[in-house]
Amino acid sequence: xxxxxxxxxxxxxxxxxxxxxxxxxxxxxxxxxxxxxxxxxxxxxxxxxxxxxxxxxxxxxxxxxxxxxxxxxxxxxxxxxxxxxxxxxxxxxxxxxxxxxxxxx
Numbered sequence: 001x002x003x004x005x006x007x008x009x010x011x012x013x014x015x016x017x018x019x020x021x022x023x024x025x026x027x028x029x030x031x032x033x034x035x036x037x038x039x040x041x042x043x044x045x046x047x048x049x050x051x052x053x054x055x056x057x058x059x060x061x062x063x064x065x066x067x068x069x070x071x072x073x074x075x076x077x078x079x080x081x082x083x084x085x086x087x088x089x090x091x092x093x094x095x096x097x098x099x100x101x102x103x104x105x
Contacts, residue, residue, distance in 0.1 A: 015043040
């Protein structure tokens with residue numbers, strides 16, 4: 001159902017969108033409450049990102065979580081306001097993040 005290889009591109013998608021919105025790493029890091037170094041490590045794929053932090057980034061950059069996971073837009077994506085996620089979406093994301101966590105150990 002879900003392809004865990006999509007998780008490897010999360011950092012690059014964050015970096016690309018941040019640059020597109022002309023935000024520095026320092027600015028985005030301050031908005032999401034982490035250090036610039038930690039954000040750099042996330043963008044380079046050196047550390048895992050928590051769902052909580054991914055939600056903060058999604059809200060600041062005004063994108064749905066499926067964007068960061070490289071998933072096609074969901075059919076109902078336009079019906080829901082930006083930044084709001086269903087319980088099912090969050091559950092699926094938690095499962096994918098758990099898979100990433102176990103495959104990196």
